[in-house]
Amino acid sequence: MPGPPELDRDQHSVGHRHLDDLAVDLVWEVGEHGGRGDGAVVVHHHVGSDSFSCVHDNSSCSLHTFPTASAAIDATNGRPVRLSSRAQQLRPSTIRAIAERAGQVTHPLVRLDIGEPDFPEPAVLAEVGGEILGAGSSYLPTRGLPAFRERLAEHLTASLGDSLEAPLTADAVHVTAGGSEALTLAFALFCDAGDTVLLPSPGYPGYGMFTSTLGVHTRTYALDPEDGWRPDLAAIEAGLADGARVVVVNSPNNPTGSVVSREDHLRIVELARAHDAWVVADEVYHAMQFSGDVLNAYALAPDRTIGVYSFSKTYSMTGYRLGVALVPEALREKYTMLMMGGVSSIAQEAGLRVLDTDTAPMHAFYAARQELATKVLEAHGLPSWPAAGTFYRLVALPDGADDMAVALALVEAGVVAVPGSAFGELSGHGTSYLRLSLTRPDEEIERAVAVIAEVLRGGTTGS
Ligand SMILES: Cc1ncc(COP(=O)(O)O)c(C=O)c1O
The missing domain is CATH 3.90.1150.10 (Aspartate Aminotransferase, domain 1)
Structure with a gap:
């Protein structure tokens, strides 16, 4: 490992004035920035139990690549707020770090x-506002607007195709704030703090954020780039044998765009059953598949699978925060109890109207x-x-x-x-x-x- 370059702490601190203001000690730990091989180092700072990292070239902090998890300050006494250990451990994502850097430059990107x-979003949405707004509102059933859930059951029955043994009923359908809430509730349903969820790697970074809000641990299973990103079934089996409560299957996968074969998926379900664990099937990209087996994971094992869908990608409706969880019969009551009061009626009415859109x-x-x-x-x-x-x-x-x-x-x-x-x-x-x-x-x-x-x-x- 190359020796750490001379770091000019004063120069470095310029980027971190808010920490100076706190009058707390910055602890510096210097390590090699993996794989870069040009003497750049990553510096980890610890401020109380908060920490962040910067990449240094030479002695300056010009490559400030990781956003700081800035401390929460109590306005009455100027001291850091004592946060829960879960909140303290939350870290900004690398995606945000790059977006922040992009926000700092002035040239076109x-x-x-x-x-x-x-x-474009479905044209019908342009008409929805006038119909819904001003028509009054009242609390809805937590699981969603009944007419919307009925229609979603019909719609998903058609798109899950022949795999379903019987048509879906509205009972299975839970309307959530995007796929994100559907996933978080699934983790909350099966896991206590300290339990483990198995995640694909490469995989969607959101999973790790959702689990960390619950104090849930993660363990990854590899997707093999030389075998069409096939999931490592042995790693899944080992994780389940070690007590993982949930295995997440994401098909089509973000970021690889790969899909899981039906055969491999059925094996994963079998493994989950054998170890008394559960499958969370993230199919938010299911309307965007161009080749390979369309999994329809919920339909393949409706007693063992929470199926996650979203309007975000399918209908270009990311801001509406609208998703769906298909939940096994035995779990519906508890899953609903974990819901935080349901999704806005405006989003649900909009969702109801776009379901006729040809994708x-x-x-x-x-x-x-x-x-x-x-x-x-x-x-x-x-x-x-x-x-x-x-x-x-x-x-x-x-x-x-x-x-x-x-x-x-x-x-x-x-x-x-x-x-x-x-x-x-x-x-x-x-x-x-x-x-x-x-x-x-x-x-x-x-x-x-x-x-x-x-x-x-x-x-x-x-x-
Ligand atoms: C694989 C995957 N799952 C879930 C989500 C969450 O989507 P949303 O909460 O917008 O439905 C995303 C968003 O990018 C994703 O890529």
Whole structure:
């Protein structure tokens, strides 16, 4: 490990005035910034039980890559508030770190970091406001508007296809504040603080945030990039044997765009049953699948699975915060009791009206985007993994490249992409990678890929 460079603590502290104001000691721990090999170090600071990290080049803190988890200050006495240990342990995500850096620059950027569709929202939504607002409101049943749940049951029965033994009834349907709430409630249902949830790696960073709000631990199982991102079933079995309460299956997967085969999924369900654990199937991208088995996981094992769906990606309705959990019969009452009073009637009325929208044009739109990405990345000689679903694309970086350093260099060059390490390492493979969200117009994607190729050719971002 290279020796730590001389750090100018005064210069460094300039970026952290709020900490100076607290008059607390900064504890410095210096370590190598993994894989970068150019003498840059990561400095971990501890302020009481709060901590954050900065990457240093030479002696300055110009590469301030990790957002600080700023201390909560009590306005009456100026002292840090004594927070719960769960709250203290919450950390900002790497995705936010890159977004913050992007927010600091003044030049134009192509934003390929945000997992938000650029397909237009259903036209019917423009009419909804006038119908709903001003018509009065009252508390709704916690699980959702009855008419909406009925309609969702019909709709999901059609889209889950032949896998269902019997049509879904509204009883199974729970309307949630996005897939996020559906997932959090599922973890809360099965796990006490200290219990473990098994997560795919690479995987959606939100899972770790949801579990940490509950004090729940996580353990990952690898998806193998050399085998179509197939889940490591042995790792799942080992995790369950060690007492994990839940295994999360995400198909199509964020960030890989891969799908889980029906056979592997059935094996995961069998393992969960054998170990008295539960399957949480995150299918928020199910309307955006282009090849491979469409899992319909809830339909495959409705007694063992909580199925999670969302309006965010399917209908370009991220801001409405509308999702669905399909819950096994035996668990419905307790799942509902964990709900915090239900979802706004405005969002639910809107959701009811968009269910007739044909999603085929959205599907074709993102299938075309994936094809465009394949063509453009190949033309620039950038290796990437084909995606069976979603609007994400993973680009493999050259050996030894540091994904965070590449992402920061890209921001300077006008492109925002997410470093792959935000989603987990590729275990057993030395490769680092970037996630591109193909949610900008074609010409911007073409331009961004050219910039990525140029930055990587520059070779200043790795060993
Ligand atoms: C895999 C996955 N699951 C769940 C979510 C949460 O989505 P929402 O809460 O908007 O429905 C996301 C959002 O990006 C996601 O990528």
